[in-house]
Amino acid sequence: MPITAVNDFVVKFANVNGSGSASANGLFVKSILRTGVAVAARNIFPSNIQGLPTWYEVRVSGEGWLGRRGGVDLMVAMNPQTWDRDVAEIEPGGYLFYDSTRSMPPSKFRDDITVIGAPLQQICNTAYTDPRQRQLFKNIIYVGVLAYILGIENEVIETLLAEEFARKPKLIPANIEAFHMGVEYAREHLAPIGLQVRRADAVGDRIFVEGNNAAALGAVYGGATVCAWYPITPSTSLAEGFTDWCQKLRMDGESGEAKYAIVQAEDEIASIGMVVGAGWNGARAFTCTSGPGVSLMQEFIGLSYFAEIPAVIFDVQRGGPSTGMPTRTQQSDILSAAYASHGDTKHVLLLPRDPGECFEFGAQAFDLADRLQTTVFVMLDLDMGMNEWLTEPFKWDDAKTLDRGKVMTAEMLEAGADFGRYLDVDGDGVPFRTYPGTHPSKGAYFTRGTSRDRYARYSEEGAVYVDNMERLLKKFETAKALVPQPIEAKASKPTRFGVIHYGSTGPAMDEAMATLEAQGLYVDALRVRAFPFPGEVFDFIERHDLVFVIEQNRDAQLRTLLMTEGGVDPARLVKILHYEGAPITARFITREISTLMGAPVQSEMAQ
Amino acid sequence: MTYIAKPKFAHPSLQPNKLGFTRRDYEGRVSTLCAGCGHDSISAAIIQAAFELDIEPHRLAKLSGIGCSSKTPDYFLGASHGFNTVHGRMPSVLTGANLANRDLVYLGVSGDGDSASIGLGQFAHSIRRGVNMTYIVENNGVYGLTKGQFSATSDRGSKSKKGVVNHDSAIDMVSLALQLGATFVARSFSGDKEQLVPLIKAALRHKGAAFIDTISPCIAFNNHAGSTKSFDWVREHNEAVNRLDMMVGRAPITAQYAPGEMVQVHQHDGTVLNLRKLAANYDPTDRVKAMHFLQERQAAGEVVTGLLYVDPQAEDLHDSLGTVATPLNALGTAELTPGAAALDKINASLR
Numbered sequence: 036m037p038i039t040a041v042n043d044f045v046v047k048f049a050n051v052n053g054s055g056s057a058s059a060n061g062l063f064v065k066s067i068l069r070t071g072v073a074v075a076a077r078n079i080f081p082s083n084i085q086g087l088p089t090w091y092e093v094r095v096s097g098e099g100w101l102g103r104r105g106g107v108d109l110m111v112a113m114n115p116q117t118w119d120r121d122v123a124e125i126e127p128g129g130y131l132f133y134d135s136t137r138s139m140p141p142s143k144f145r146d147d148i149t150v151i152g153a154p155l156q157q158i159c160n161t162a163y164t165d166p167r168q169r170q171l172f173k174n175i176i177y178v179g180v181l182a183y184i185l186g187i188e189n190e191v192i193e194t195l196l197a198e199e200f201a202r203k204p205k206l207i208p209a210n211i212e213a214f215h216m217g218v219e220y221a222r223e224h225l226a227p228i229g230l231q232v233r234r235a236d237a238v239g240d241r242i243f244v245e246g247n248n249a250a251a252l253g254a255v256y257g258g259a260t261v262c263a264w265y266p267i268t269p270s271t272s273l274a275e276g277f278t279d280w281c282q283k284l285r286m287d288g289e290s291g292e293a294k295y296a297i298v299q300a301e302d303e304i305a306s307i308g309m310v311v312g313a314g315w316n317g318a319r320a321f322t323c324t325s326g327p328g329v330s331l332m333q334e335f336i337g338l339s340y341f342a343e344i345p346a347v348i349f350d351v352q353r354g355g356p357s358t359g360m361p362t363r364t365q366q367s368d369i370l371s372a373a374y375a376s377h378g379d380t381k382h383v384l385l386l387p388r389d390p391g392e393c394f395e396f397g398a399q400a401f402d403l404a405d406r407l408q409t410t411v412f413v414m415l416d417l418d419m420g421m422n423e424w425l426t427e428p429f430k431w432d433d434a435k436t437l438d439r440g441k442v443m444t445a446e447m448l449e450a451g452a453d454f455g456r457y458l459d460v461d462g463d464g465v466p467f468r469t470y471p472g473t474h475p476s477k478g479a480y481f482t483r484g485t486s487r488d489r490y491a492r493y494s495e496e497g498a499v500y501v502d503n504m505e506r507l508l509k510k511f512e513t514a515k516a517l518v519p520q521p522i523e524a525k526a527s528k529p530t531r532f533g534v535i536h537y538g539s540t541g542p543a544m545d546e547a548m549a550t551l552e553a554q555g556l557y558v559d560a561l562r563v564r565a566f567p568f569p570g571e572v573f574d575f576i577e578r579h580d581l582v583f584v585i586e587q588n589r590d591a592q593l594r595t596l597l598m599t600e601g602g603v604d605p606a607r608l609v610k611i612l613h614y615e616g617a618p619i620t621a622r623f624i625t626r627e628i629s630t631l632m633g634a635p636v637q638s639e640m641a642q
Numbered sequence: 643m644t645y646i647a648k649p650k651f652a653h654p655s656l657q658p659n660k661l662g663f664t665r666r667d668y669e670g671r672v673s674t675l676c677a678g679c680g681h682d683s684i685s686a687a688i689i690q691a692a693f694e695l696d697i698e699p700h701r702l703a704k705l706s707g708i709g710c711s712s713k714t715p716d717y718f719l720g721a722s723h724g725f726n727t728v729h730g731r732m733p734s735v736l737t738g739a740n741l742a743n744r745d746l747v748y749l750g751v752s753g754d755g756d757s758a759s760i761g762l763g764q765f766a767h768s769i770r771r772g773v774n775m776t777y778i779v780e781n782n783g784v785y786g787l788t789k790g791q792f793s794a795t796s797d798r799g800s801k802s803k804k805g806v807v808n809h810d811s812a813i814d815m816v817s818l819a820l821q822l823g824a825t826f827v828a829r830s831f832s833g834d835k836e837q838l839v840p841l842i843k844a845a846l847r848h849k850g851a852a853f854i855d856t857i858s859p860c861i862a863f864n865n866h867a868g869s870t871k872s873f874d875w876v877r878e879h880n881e882a883v884n885r886l887d888m889m890v891g892r893a894p895i896t897a898q899y900a901p902g903e904m905v906q907v908h909q910h911d912g913t914v915l916n917l918r919k920l921a922a923n924y925d926p927t928d929r930v931k932a933m934h935f936l937q938e939r940q941a942a943g944e945v946v947t948g949l950l951y952v953d954p955q956a957e958d959l960h961d962s963l964g965t966v967a968t969p970l971n972a973l974g975t976a977e978l979t980p981g982a983a984a985l986d987k988i989n990a991s992l993r
Binding site: 242298313472 | 715
């Protein structure tokens with residue numbers, strides 16, 4: 036039986052990288068959003084500019100689920116290279132749409148799906164002579180066919196095309212014409228299918244934005260003035276986003292000069308070096324990178340920790356180790372960020388869930404870095420960083436001012452304040468600092484990565500060293516109350532099962548929770564939003580007999596952190612791991628948890 | 643590094659500068675380097691230069707990497723903020739510091755290990771970017787702190803104290819700096835204070851990347867026969883192209899250009915560099931000729947010293963970036979945070 040569903044299905048586009056499909060697919064997604072139906076779209080793309088396979092997976096969800104569901108209901112198969120696996124991926128009862136210009140043997144299809152063909156290439160070859168036009172308009176034509184068979188309103192797409200080409204109005208009629216070629220072909224030769232889009236009002240005032248762009252805007256609002264970076268997938272668009280936002284929001288109105296400085300450095304080491312230099316000198320500075328960059332930055336991160344210099348690093352995680360899978364997503368830098376550098380170090384990690392939190396944490400990271408005088412990581416990943424997600428509108432409170440932390444001013448020094456750069460005056464482990472150039476005779480000190488006493492004087496004495504290291508631990512303790520606190524979603528009935536998750540797993544988790552409840556399986560969920568873990572995280576574990584820890588890495592890195600930092604019995608933390616590179620799905624989580632809740636769970640200790 | 647502060651008493655005969663500071667106010671802690679180390683002479687030259695230029699000590703930031711040379715910022719300008727960073731990475735930290743506050747004077751101190759080996763990349767890129775700084779390499783051709791290994795500036799054929807002969811060719815940082823676009827390039831010798839002090843003064847007043855390669859013999863590991871960085875060898879092979887006098891404030895442009903003898907170079911800030919030329923036909927404002935001259939004399943076994951190149955109207959990284967005149971670290975919430983109304987508009991554009 037063909038699948039029938041209204042506003043609840045998955046469409047996957049299989050394309051060739053560099054064929055111009057991205058804008059057509061984006062148009063398709065926006066048209067559904069403009070119809071008032073929630074959509075989640077994900078690019079699954081190669082590390083390549085042209086020629087390799089690329090996919091675009093669109094989740095249409097009237098109920099508003101924004102994670103990947105798993106499975107494909109309609110495959111738009113535009114790439115002969117991946118035909119077999121694309122066809123195989125379609126759910127039984129699903130649909131296959133393809134370019135029927137060239138005939139295919141029956142063995143290339145399946146009996147349990149509905150096949151829809153349209154001779155796209157032939158239509159293009161008849162209508163256009165220019166090869167480039169033949170290629171580009173083919174994409175718009177298939178959008179036209181899809182609009183007809185899925186019931187998307189033509190006017191919505193026409194409006195979007197007019198907006199898209201507002202700056203090149205000559206292109207508008209040509210695109211609308213191509214779109215109608217598709218619609219007309221479908222009207223004459225095809226019929227609407229079982230999957231239908233129906234106008235709704237479920238999008239509200241939500242916005243559609245990439246996490247990298249949101250984090251970049253957060254950095255602007257957080258008062259970042261210095262950005263030093265080195266191109267690396269998937270973080271590059273964060274620096275580019277910051278550049279764009281600054282050009283719009285940070286130019287001095289009178290002089291036309293920049294209230295920011297962006298330097299593309301020679302490598303990641305120089306990037307973090309500049310950030311540390313700027314932070315030392317009192318500017319808010321950040322870099323953005325991915326796992327390999329964090330590996331390169333280790334020494335400076337240790338310096339920032341030990342010399343207590345504010346720095347913000349946006350780590351847009353990708354598949355590791357080594358070069359790994361540069362264009363696939365993972366949460367596999369958790370441990371290397373948390374304990375970056377040689378020696379005993381611990382660093383603050385913020386774990387945003389979506390672009391909304393990328394913005395919020397992106398701004399907050401700078402307050403925290405200044406308040407704690409150390410490196411603060413914002414741990415994005417490729418899934419939320421490079422895909423546009425539907426998210427709540429960004430919010431800002433105009434009463435908020437930048438918290439520069441404990442900075443001793445010339446007036447305070449003049450008034451006789453006892454300035455010890457590493458002196459814990461408030462009992463929170465956080466000392467005062469001075470910006471270079473503050474006072475002619477007071478407050479200067481020598482910053483170094485070597486051991487020193489409370490007044491910044493070089494010392495290799497054991498007691499002095501330990502005193503300083505213990506204060507750094509106290510400071511990390513202080514951080515627990517300052518970082519974003521975890522958020523608990525309780526099951527509707529009391530349960531002994533809990534689940535801990537973080538980051539981009541959130542949207543798929545929401546859906547999995549609802550599905551599990553519908554099956555009569557009750558699990559309390561805690562979304563961890565930062566490291567160090569506030570006490571509430573361990574209280575949550577304490578309150579449950581068994582806690583599933585869901586992660587997108589192989590080695591259960593957050594679980595390791597929970598065990599190490601909280602002394603939790605490993606047997607009570609059951610790992611659920613999804614690390615193939617494509618984002619985790621709701622179906623995967625549901626299946627894993629229901630299996631584990633149904634079957635007795637083996638203790639790792641007992642093995 | 644040291645924890646010994648120098649006593650602050652000053653002889654009444656010490657003359658103050660225009661700001662009322664004596665030379666003692668520009669000193670630092672007691673050096674822990676070997677007695678007679680060339681680096682201490684360079685520290686003394688830096689102290690002298692800052693004193694004579696009437697720089698407020700706290701308005702200068704001194705940064706270094708790791709190594710003997712990089713320890714020295716503790717031994718001069720005690721009232722300045724200092725930053726002893728990580729090995730080979732001083733240039734990036736200095737660049738970031740400079741971006742944060744364009745109003746301070748930046749002095750980077752490094753060595754040949756720190757800048758020609760591990761830090762060669764950062765050296766090159768900070769010069770390329772035209773960071774407004776004075777970058778001094780205290781070049782002794784040897785790893786002193788780890789006891790006598792060759793560095794990348796050791797000349798091919800030179801002998802280590804243990805008698806090992808270096809087979810790798812040397813990196814000449816002056817040639818590199820010229821090629822990379824440094825707008826002030828000089829070489830000097832730690833044992834020649836008369837030449838060194840004016841060069842440091844001119845570099846500190848130069849806007850842009852000013853590089854001074856200072857040969858500084860390591861008396862512990864590289865001052866023996868067979869070394870090309872020893873006091874004796876350098877004195878015997880030194881070919882000075884000019885002698886520099888530095889004047890702050892614009893001098894009347896009257897008796898300039900006595901060909902072959904004196905050249906005046908006017909810097910952007912009104913300082914005037916009076917160069918007494920020692921080498922015939924040497925023009926310190928012609929980069930290509932400077933490179934040629936340098937290679938020629940080097941091939942003849944000479945160490946060319948003096949102000950080798952200067953672009954008196956150079957621009958710096960802030961000019962390239964078009965940053966505001968106010969230091970970025972002095973901008974507050976009102977200047978930096980666009981506010982809720984702007985955010986509403988942004989939200990609307992993302993639907």
